[in-house]
Amino acid sequence: MSTLYGRKYRGKGDLIIELGSGNGQTLVNLAARNAKRELYFMGIESNLSLYKESCSLLKENDENITFINDDFEQVISKFHNESVSMFISVLPHPNYIGKEREFNWKNFYEIMLSKMKKYGQFLLITECTNELLSEVTVEEYKKWRTWLISSFESIGFIINVTVDNPPPALSSYYLSKFNNDPNRIKILTILMGK
Template sequence: MLDKLASSYPRVIVELGMGDGRLLEALAKHDSSSLYVGIDLDNAQCKQAQSSIALSNVIILSGSFEDIVPTFPDGSVDRFIAVLPDPEFIDEKKEGRWKPFYKEVYSKLKPSGTLELVTEITDELLRPVSDEAYVKWVAWLRASFLSIGFDLTKQHEGAPAQYSSRCLDQFRGDPERIRMVTLELAKR
């Protein structure tokens, strides 16, 4: 079904872990010519998003993106967006577990397709994150994604100003202890 629907749109954008769907809806409203797919494990969040988003170019899928993304055809997605993914999918200590998933994401991207990743670092004791720790962490993150095959096209501290979600709004309130970075990564 997704293949058939996606073929009627020139671009397919997938948000991994879309939460309440606020970002997905805002993006889809400004780009009615693209198909937006939101995936979230939390069925209640999906139902909430489905009831509040009344756009024909939005599909909400409830389930694990680890199970759903492999069902997309290779080379079929223009852009993946992952905003504040669960630490299971970005933590340095668990890199061996999540890296295969992002390799799968890479395979689903069209040539020159992108992954936009907005993620955060916190101190284990909830102290302010030093510049040194932040720079080291961002370097590790970049290297991890470059080793998958991505090219880094953009990087900036923080989340895009136009992005809004419950967690982003909360995290922005504590920028010393919760430091975010946005990486835009492109398929080679």
């Protein structure tokens, strides 16, 4: 794995992977805060121009972070089981969280779970909207949250923490956009183990 995708990753240290890393902002900020450099960050993004934007954020001496321009399903499938310390997904595409695609994405998260270390974590930040893009009621939100949590539990994840907001220390292009519309877009953060 390390030779295929992680130019600088040598299989040492805890590996943290962001799925759909967009313009790279989230991961670059996280990696910059890891002063001891004992964590290694890998962002996977299929969109070429976003991938290039991510790479433009990297500095020459950034040894603990890399970006890959590929389909994360393909990349993840090549990892050894129990090899990844943490997966992060910030506002995943509906193909990986939408109700109508549940059957498809469950298969992917099952595989992802098998790649997570025994005490690994999955940090998911996702949004609740409704079909009419009108205000999301408290009832709608609670129903959606219950459905989402039970879906991930049925895959085999253990829900450790849920917060009805994005983590304040984490930034992303889409989080900034969605934060401007709190009535129509409700953000949920879930930290899961296995």
